[in-house]
Amino acid sequence: MTTASIAAAVAAIAIAGRETGAGVLLGMLAPLAAAGVSWVLIERTFKREPEQLTSLMIGAFGAKMLFFGAYVVVMLAAVRVPPVPFVASFTGFFIALYLAEALLMRRLFAGG
Secondary structure (H helix, E strand, O other), X not given: OHHHHHHHHHHHHHHHOHHXXXXXXHHHHHHHHHHHHHHHHHHHXXXXXXXXXXXXXXXXXXXXXXXXXXXXXXXHHHHOOOHHXXXXXXXXXXXXXXXXXXXXXXXXXXXX
């Protein structure tokens, strides 16, 4: 997930230009961090205590809601990143990374 995200961010910056780079990179960071951490926790929990996976995911959902809300407010209000590249990047990476995580979970649950 990390390698693909960095490659996509570099490509987006190359296409859109350096002036939008900060918005693109900052839009990528929170979804990448959250998806990476949650994937590691999901994989470890499933291998050790699969019966705890649902409660872990519910707790992680709540934590991510708070984290993403605070992150977006801080980036747009305090850091003042360019809003259009930031929101486009955040949304795109959020969708892509959680799709990747869902596909990885499907493979994990199928025993692969």
